Amino acid sequence: MALTLRQLKYFVATAELGQISQAAIQLTISQSAVTNAIKELEDSLGTQLFVRMASGVALTQTGRKFLNQAYTILSSVEEAMRIPNLESTLSGTLTIAASYTVIGYFLPHHLQRLSTLYPLLTINLHELNRESIEEGLITERYDMAVLLTSNVANPELVLEPVIHSARRLWLCAHHPLLKRESVTLADVAPEPFVMLTVDEAAYTALRYWADTPHRPNVKLRTSSVEAVRSMVANGSGVAILSDMVYRPWSLEGKRIETVVLRDPVPPMSVGLAWRKNREFSPGMHAVREYFRHTFMEPRSVASNL
Template sequence: MSLSLKQLRYFVATAEVGQISQAAVNLSISQSAITTAVKELERHVGAELFVRTAHGMDLTPAGRELLSHAYDILKKVDDATHLNAVSNTVEGSLTMAATYTVIGYFLPYHIERLQRLFPRLDIQLFELNRESIEEGLLTNRYDIAVLLTSNILNPQLTTEKLLSSTRRLWVPTQHPLLQLPSVGLEEVSKEPYIMLTVDEAAHTAMKYWSASLYQPKTILRTSSVEAVRSMVGNGQGVAILSDMVHRPWSLEGRRIETITMRDPVPAMDVGLAWRRTVEFTPAMLAVRSYFQQAFHIPVSRVA
């Protein structure tokens, strides 16, 4: 059996998060599919790629070497199969604004790809809150923005969703809620709750909490995702946050599990925004086309 791109993608996903379970969540596939792919890959290369430990999956020396090659292979495949409608001769400058969450957990990979694909394009990146981004787009200070589009209500702006990141309950390993057949806001309301505030997370959370019969027992409001991660990992509380910002380990090395909620909790939508009446430049068209093809969005005319 020959090596496949699917095997490489599953291997990379597992290596990056150190857990088959979390890699399966990120890829929206079964854990058995990843396990099978990794075993087939190990048979193909003739070496163990991971050491299975109590903490997850650690790369062996052979695994680290393969990971480097896998990145190169997948990068070349991406370059060959995407952006075939966009010329890499695009040049000039583009001002892009983004919010904290987007810059921290979404954008760096795509900025690197854009710089590699369009070496003559100068992307000037700015981190701002939503209100400042909206004002900057309307006054032409920024050409385009990448942010949580679910937060934008200004009718003078056009948005285009790229992805929806499911929000789930974060709990420490061996938490009693992991043993229940289902978990809803009722059960969560009985637990100490850590409320993230950055990027209007608290405002969004209170919308779905207010629509229920329950309220969170908030013990801390913080703008730090890492603080939430550490406190959950240390057993000091629980939180509801998106898969995009989830990592299976806290800074202290404590395991963080996720639970899909029984009650409706809106996903976190990430996408592009621009002024509705703006005239798209070649640079803006190139960037928008990149994201459309990267996320398999039908290419459409500028709205």
């Protein structure tokens, strides 16, 4: 079986984070996809790269040596992508609007890759709330937008979701709920709840709480994801947020754990938007195809790129 870049990327993410679950969150894929890729890699190499433990995984001596080689290979591929190619002849200006969460936790990496692929394409980025983005797209002040699509219901806009990031319960490292075999919103309701408000997160949360007889015991409303992270890590409250904004450590260096709730909680969807019947410019086509290629093509095809 041939070694693939997908396997290397999944291996490096797991090695850096020490947990397959956290690697899956960072890569926006399933845990089984990471597990299978690592098994395929170990089978191809004929050696064990990780030692499995209750707390996660640790590199074997061979794994540590291979990690250095993996870094070299991925770095070489990244450098090769910078070589001028036919795509790099695309030029022009594209104006993109994006919401706070998208700019903070999703878009920067992709903007860098787009600038590598299309160095002559200038992308002007604007951070706005949903209402301003919708109005700007309709009046064609912005060519496209990258935003949370869940709350957009404007019939004048076309939406194309690209990722769906699962929402999970965030807890401090020694929270009693971590010992439960399953956790429901009924279990969460008595806990002090830290409610994120940015990008209509509070509105979204209240919608799925409304499907139950329970309500969150809101201790703090804040527009700061870092404030939520610190409050949860310090044991001052719990939160329900998406994997896209999850990081396992607070600014104080304290651990944050996640739990999948038994009750249905909708994922956070991120996607593209543009005005209906708008004529696409070459730059708009390029950005749309980039996201389609990165997230929406079958993994068996995209994994070798």
